[in-house]
Amino acid sequence: xxxxxxxxxxxxxxxxxxxxxxxxxxxxxxxxxxxxxxxxxxxxxxxxxxxxxxxxxxxxxxxxxxxxxxxxxxxxxxxxxxxxxxxxxxxxxxxxxxxxxxxxxxxxxxxxxxx
Amino acid sequence: xxxxxxxxxxxxxxxxxxxxxxxxxxxxxxxxxxxxxxxxxxxxxxxxxxxxxxxxxxxxxxxxxxxxxxxxxxxxxxxxxxxxxxxxxxxxxxxxxxxxxxxxxxxxxxxxx
Numbered sequence: 001x002x003x004x005x006x007x008x009x010x011x012x013x014x015x016x017x018x019x020x021x022x023x024x025x026x027x028x029x030x031x032x033x034x035x036x037x038x039x040x041x042x043x044x045x046x047x048x049x050x051x052x053x054x055x056x057x058x059x060x061x062x063x064x065x066x067x068x069x070x071x072x073x074x075x076x077x078x079x080x081x082x083x084x085x086x087x088x089x090x091x092x093x094x095x096x097x098x099x100x101x102x103x104x105x106x107x108x109x110x111x112x113x114x115x
Numbered sequence: 116x117x118x119x120x121x122x123x124x125x126x127x128x129x130x131x132x133x134x135x136x137x138x139x140x141x142x143x144x145x146x147x148x149x150x151x152x153x154x155x156x157x158x159x160x161x162x163x164x165x166x167x168x169x170x171x172x173x174x175x176x177x178x179x180x181x182x183x184x185x186x187x188x189x190x191x192x193x194x195x196x197x198x199x200x201x202x203x204x205x206x207x208x209x210x211x212x213x214x215x216x217x218x219x220x221x222x223x224x225x226x227x228x
Contacts, residue, residue, distance in 0.1 A: 042119070042203070042218045042219055042220040102147060102207050102216060103164055104149075104161075105161065106158040
C-alpha cells in the first residue's frame with residue numbers, strides 16, 4: 001500500500017542529544033514537509049523540500065536540520081540547539097497539480113519527549 | 116491577525132444533528148481550501164478540498180466556500196460519536212508548483228450520544 005512511514009513513533013531525547021526522525025514515502029510525491037504540532041497550536045512548518053537535494057526553511061527551522069538525498073526520504077534531525085523539542089512531529093508529502101492543488105498527506109507522526 | 120482562524124471549541128452537538136465548523140482566512144489570493152480531521156493522538160487525514168465558490172458535497176460532509184467573505188465552512192450531517200475529533204482548516208494559494216499551506220488551530224467537535 002502507498003503511504004508515508006514515520007519512525008520511531010515514540011522517542012525520548014536527553015538534554016544535549018541530537019535525534020533523527022525518519023520519513024519515507026512510496027507515493028512518488030515530489031514535495032515533502034515536516035511540521036510540528038503543539039497542544040492548542042496549529043501545525044507549524046519546519047522544513048520543506050520540492051525536489052531531491054533541495055530544501056527550504058519553514059517558519060520554525062531553528063534547531064532542526066534535514067536532508068533530501070532520495071525522492072522517497074526526508075529525515076529530520078532535532079539538534080541540541082532546539083530548546084523546546086517536546087512535540088508531535090508530522091511528515092507529509094504532496095504532488096502539486098491542477099485539480100488537486102497542493103493536497104498534503106500526512107504520515108502517522110512521531111512523538112518526541114525530552115527527558 | 117492570524118492567517119487562518121478557527122474557533123478552538125469545543126463545539127458540542129447531539130448525535131444526529133448537523134455540526135457546522137467555520138474558518139476564515141486573511142489572504143484574498145487563496146484559492147485552495149482543505150478540511151482535515153484529526154483524532155486525538157493521531158495525524159490529520161484529509162476529508163475534503165474545495166476550490167470554487169459554493170458547496171461541495173461528499174457523503175455526510177459538505178464544504179462551503181465564499182471567497183468574497185473569505186469564509187469556508189464544513190457541515191457534517193447526521194453527526195455520529197465517531198465524528199468527535201479536531202477539524203483543521205487549511206488554505207493555500209494556487210499558482211502551480213509548491214504552495215505554502217497554512218493551517219488553522221482546529222476546532223474540537225464533540226458529538227454527544
